[in-house]
Amino acid sequence: MRKKLRAKICLLAGALLCVAPQSWAAAPSARAHDEAMADPAYQVLVFSKTAGFRHSSIDDGIAALRDLGAANNFTVTATEDAQAFAAGNLAQYEAIVFLSTTGDVMNGTQQAAMEQYIEEGGGYVGVHAAADTEYEWPFYEGLAGALFHSHPAVQQATVEVEDRAHDATAHLGRTWQRTDEWYNYRTDPRATAHVLASLDESSYSGGNMNGDHPIAWCKDYAGGRAFYTGGGHTDESYADPAFRRHLLGGIRWAAGMTEADCRPETGYRPLFDGTGTSGWKQAGPGGFTLADGTLTSHGGLGMYWYQAEELTGDYSLKLDWKVSGDDNSGVLVGFPASDDPWSAVDNGYEIQIDATDTPDRTTGSVYGFQSADTAARDAALNPPGEWNTYEIRVTGERLELFLNGRKINDFTNTDPARSLKQGHIGIQNHGDGDEAAFRDIRVKQSGGGTPGQRSGAVKGVNGKCLDVDGAQTADGTEIQLWTCNNTSAQTWTTTGTGTGALKALGKCLDVSGGATADGTRIQLWTCNNTAAQTWTPQPDGTLRNPRSGKCLDASGGTWNDGTPVHLWTCHTGPNQKWTLP
Structure with missing residues (x-):
């Protein structure tokens, strides 16, 4: 193998402390980096x-x-x-x-x-x-x-x-x-x-x-x-x-003086492409400033999370990040909807960005759970002032982490209170003095993902939410109205572009037995791409099952927590009006 001079010098000095360029001059006569920060000859x-x-x-x-x-x-x-x-x-x-x-x-x-x-x-x-x-x-x-x-x-x-x-x-x-x-x-x-x-x-x-x-x-x-x-x-x-x-x-x-993820990349869709922050929400103090297509953290401890969609099933999440020095930040995955940044830390997993800490809390670690392969991490890591790319690949309860195209961590969740199979993603603003920048956050789900897909609450009559009874995942679980609470039992994923399935907890909103009679039970069921699981939003706010030509309806004339939903002839009353994510 040919020598990679920069990597060799960084390893001798301790890669996480390796000094590197923090800004680049565009003018051809200007030095690209300070004298003390230059690449090796x-x-x-x-x-x-x-x-x-x-x-x-x-x-x-x-x-x-x-x-x-x-x-x-x-x-x-x-x-x-x-x-x-x-x-x-x-x-x-x-x-x-x-x-x-x-x-x-x-x-x-x-x-x-x-x-x-x-x-x-x-x-x-x-x-x-x-x-x-x-x-x-x-x-x-x-x-x-x-x-x-x-x-x-x-x-x-x-x-x-x-x-x-x-x-x-x-x-x-x-x-x-x-x-x-x-x-x-x-x-x-x-x-x-x-x-x-x-x-x-x-x-x-x-x-x-x-x-x-x-x-x-x-x-x-x-x-x-x-x-x-x-x-x-x-x-x-x-x-x-x-x-x-x-x-x-x-x-x-x-020449090997800087690292990048140069693997072919197709099938990803943007969650943040630099043009706006639709679907994102700040949790906790501090926040992020958007300029030049870049989100830059300030203050904290807080989190900017993608509330518009809960990722379910297998997926690959990619994003670009940069720090200016020994800054602290992270990428959070697999957490339930919440405006409390600590909820994401306590109920999901944080992929750490931090140059100097204990091995299970430095760059590339699953924070508090598993250190990165430090030799692989050091060889792949660009120092402060240069951009890095993370790929967080989730397959079931397995999380693989790639830094600039190199695998540096392989972690499997065994905590029954947490799950990588579903949850939101976010980026952390750690606190005053910790500045981290992020660009181009994108995702590819199993099968390439669905453009236009959105996740969140489905709200109905009296401002209540479509809810999976007890957050149970067994086939046949009842679907009901309940006071909105931002839990996974009320997080539904839709294509957002027309006819398709509505999914929660990894399963689909289903007309029992594919029946068409008024009063047919609506339930949670394993997704099967049948007409019983197909719903079309209408301009009048109703949600119609094309097979039956009937609407999703909150049963009865008063609507409280626990009111079941069923299939019913469309009449556009308030108990048939739904607001999708």
Whole structure:
């Protein structure tokens, strides 16, 4: 395995105390980090041989990379001599940049040396026409991620930034207006690479990738790391501070100076995407400030929790986080609805963010229950000032935690008073002086999740809530009205977009026996996708079962705690009006 200089130094110093950059200057002449916080010195090879079209911007690109190296502690060796690709020579470089190479630029021996370099942990950075290179070398196509198909004229387009945690894109906003030559690719790299940014094909002319048009991505490949950006055709690109910072982040990641989750990612839906906080609620003192698509904590101890939905069943929760120093925060999962932040701590589980504490209370631990694998954690952790990505993967009562794509904890709940199978999620604001920032909170549920899905109380007549009797989960449990109390027995999940099931406690609202007669019992039952479990919200506020054409009805003429609900001919009276989450 190739050495990773930064990781090695951090481990010697104690990774959690390893000093690292806390802010990044965009201007090309400014140092990316303070003198005392610089990456360890390393070397980068820039290869720009062309056997096809030659870009006039190559010279500007080399000059920009030399400037970046001088400001960020790496040395650039630029060459167009493919004889540099010899195993003994490549070993000195932490990353190799293919700068707008074109055509067949390497022979078989040189290709073999490059393959060995990657397999031993080397880093690849492809810029623009690097995708127009080595079409007959399958290893290279996998390394680059996708190969060139065609391009329209140089023009401005909107770049949609999909990942704002990776060092190559964390400095950007949600969108980035750029003028460049926008490549179309022969294949979509999304299935095999982690897409960092894509093009809005409606913002320019000539895109042919059917609306899914990645333009920058990263991936772990054959033992090494690969980063590609489609930008960089124009001379002006290399004078653009934002593009230069984009290149720097790609080089730093490929060289192992920073970590990121570069696994392919599909099927997630946002709980917080930076544009607003609908569905979120503060519990306890302090709170979070929203700016630049980022939630930043202040005061506390409190919690910002997603009250709009209780996650049930198996799911993967991802979010990006950053601290500025030895700050304390955490991600809470599996807790019942509550405006008391301590209820979440006492009834759910906290995935800790804190640099210095006991092993079961430091970053990556399940707070108070299980320490992270500290060696794996230290190798994966970015220090204060840099973004990290957590994946919290819940399967039944098992919780697996991934930090920047590496598994660092594997915990199984055995406490009968707690359950990971259902509950809300939240982020903690720990107290004065503890500042933590969060971006891009997203979830993928078993089967990919349901877009538009919402969870919360279903409220009916007299302001009372639809309730599972005694919070029992046995098939046939009665459904009733009860004073609203924010418990899981009153937390229902709906698609929120029309006809579908209503779920609570992992089971479905069901018409007993699929019958259609007035007075048919409504119960909780194992979900089975039948017509007896299908409900359609109507514009008049009623909730109709399409099979029977009848409505969910609170029985009788007075409605108190314990009043059962049943099926009844629709009449739009107050006992048939329901407010969904």
